[in-house]
Amino acid sequence: MTAAETTQTSPESTSAIDYGAQQGLLARGYGEKPHATFLMYAIPGGREKEARAFVASLPITDGADAPQVARPGEGDRRARRRHQPVAMNVAMTYRGLLALGMDEALASATFSEPFRAGMGSPRTAELLRDAPSTFAWSDAPSSGATVVHLAVLVYSDTFARLEATLHGLRADAKRAGLDEVASLDDSTLELEEPFGFADGIAQPRFDPADPQADTAPGEFVLGSMNAWGRVAGDWQSEGARPEQVEAPVDPMPLLRGGSYLVLRDLRQDVQGFWRYFASQASKPEEAVFLASKAVGRWPSGTPFDQQDTEDGPANPSTWDDFGFAARDREGLRCPFGAHIRRMHPRDWLFAGDEASVRALNARHRILRRGRPYGIRPGRMSALEMATHPDRIPAHAQGLYFGCLNTDIHRQFEFLQQTWANNANFAGLSDSPDPLIGVHPRRDLIIQKDPVRRRLRGLPVFVHVRAGGYFFLPSMPAIRRLFGKSNEKMR
Numbered sequence: 001m002t003a004a005e006t007t008q009t010s011p012e013s014t015s016a017i018d019y020g021a022q023q024g025l026l027a028r029g030y031g032e033k034p035h036a037t038f039l040m041y042a043i044p045g046g047r048e049k050e051a052r053a054f055v056a057s058l059p060i061t062d063g064a065d066a067p068q069v070a071r072p073g074e075g076d077r078r079a080r081r082r083h084q085p086v087a088m089n090v091a092m093t094y095r096g097l098l099a100l101g102m103d104e105a106l107a108s109a110t111f112s113e114p115f116r117a118g119m120g121s122p123r124t125a126e127l128l129r130d131a132p133s134t135f136a137w138s139d140a141p142s143s144g145a146t147v148v149h150l151a152v153l154v155y156s157d158t159f160a161r162l163e164a165t166l167h168g169l170r171a172d173a174k175r176a177g178l179d180e181v182a183s184l185d186d187s188t189l190e191l192e193e194p195f196g197f198a199d200g201i202a203q204p205r206f207d208p209a210d211p212q213a214d215t216a217p218g219e220f221v222l223g224s225m226n227a228w229g230r231v232a233g234d235w236q237s238e239g240a241r242p243e244q245v246e247a248p249v250d251p252m253p254l255l256r257g258g259s260y261l262v263l264r265d266l267r268q269d270v271q272g273f274w275r276y277f278a279s280q281a282s283k284p285e286e287a288v289f290l291a292s293k294a295v296g297r298w299p300s301g302t303p304f305d306q307q308d309t310e311d312g313p314a315n316p317s318t319w320d321d322f323g324f325a326a327r328d329r330e331g332l333r334c335p336f337g338a339h340i341r342r343m344h345p346r347d348w349l350f351a352g353d354e355a356s357v358r359a360l361n362a363r364h365r366i367l368r369r370g371r372p373y374g375i376r377p378g379r380m381s382a383l384e385m386a387t388h389p390d391r392i393p394a395h396a397q398g399l400y401f402g403c404l405n406t407d408i409h410r411q412f413e414f415l416q417q418t419w420a421n422n423a424n425f426a427g428l429s430d431s432p433d434p435l436i437g438v439h440p441r442r443d444l445i446i447q448k449d450p451v452r453r454r455l456r457g458l459p460v461f462v463h464v465r466a467g468g469y470f471f472l473p474s475m476p477a478i479r480r481l482f483g484k485s486n487e488k489m490r
């Protein structure tokens, strides 16, 4: 049978979101579970069968009863009702799928090019301006870093339950002969990230049942219709590559309901961040104001659209209800170069008419699933850090950045390459993204009437320490791939 004969994706199967058929991470970020650890494993040669049995034995959490979180707290309440104290999800790198015994011709025909190359490859390093030779772990042997095959993501409501789950998992992994390459421990999930800003507020809305949906499900769920009106991941719909035409079997049953997970360990120089903004200000309140201009929101999460001179009372239900076109065309509230305005320009007309701007945005969204790490109880507030940057503890803090998307190049890589690293974004000069932009000169231009202000020479505040591209298979794909653990994967 040729691939052309077997690839049939009916319109019915691509229109609705079947959360129960997906791993829970697609439906929610487990915000109700404050404790999490991501275990990274390598599969030594000859351990293919044991590794498959290990994956088959994992109690994977699906996304049933947890539709997309529309507002902070909303999905959490629903999830609490289900009383699931621990959640577990699993994802594999391309090399991981091969190490688990997947047929290389099928794997090559099934998965997208960026995923197959890997974040640690020269291709991706050049594109993102990364230095994978300094990574602690990655997904491509060329990086020189330890290659990760498997990520097991564990979330728990209590620390004790997390520890007990990890204990059992580690014993099973040891029996299977897997090497634990890294353990990404996030201390406690706070709404605030290490710089002291509320995070995890804005997310794309993609459920066709949501009247306010601003993009298509296929931007995050493979096998669904994407914002181009094509079936995400389907080579027939998206344009075939030669090796796919020769594909021995239909790749869609493996892809459908899955997603690509981008994971990056982003170390944050919190002291450096607040020292810099304090050095540009005459008083701590001004330092907080300038840092907020860099982020595009106040520390509480309040957007400049609602409060343009000082932080306001946090009102999460309205945090995401704003655009830039009607009230902030000139960037006088949220600067053009601010992190959030670049990462999601919303309705802002810098590149064409309104319809084309909305379409442009719909095609460049990511579903963020990261967790901050190194945040300790009793931490200093943003104002305290701006007042006493020298008292900020020097222990490691950062973000285990995670995002889901179906087209890594058009979504995650586009955001980092074309919007964050672009020093000429929206007509600016020498101004990459102030938080994550990589460029030899890092200025921040703050639009102001009558004269704009330019902060010069921002140090690098965020360092990429490790990372990889993973595939998050659907529940049926996990059963299909790992159900019969001593058969070759197909």
Ligand code: N7H
Binding pocket: 193, 194, 195, 197, 198, 199, 200, 201, 202, 203, 266, 267, 268, 295, 297, 339, 340, 341, 343, 344, 366, 398, 399, 401, 412, 415, 416, 420, 435, 436, 462
């Ligand atoms: Fe960003 N930060 O904590 O300061 N981010 N981010 N991010 N980010 C956002 O709206 C931060 C990073 C996006 O729809 C907020 O949830 C830090 C990468 C997107 O309005 C804050 C790091 C990428 C949005 C931060 C970091 C993105 C967003 C505001 C690195 C993608 C939503 C809170 C250590 C390549 C924008 C919120 C929207 C928001 C921070 C990384 C993307 C506070 C510190 C690598 C799409």
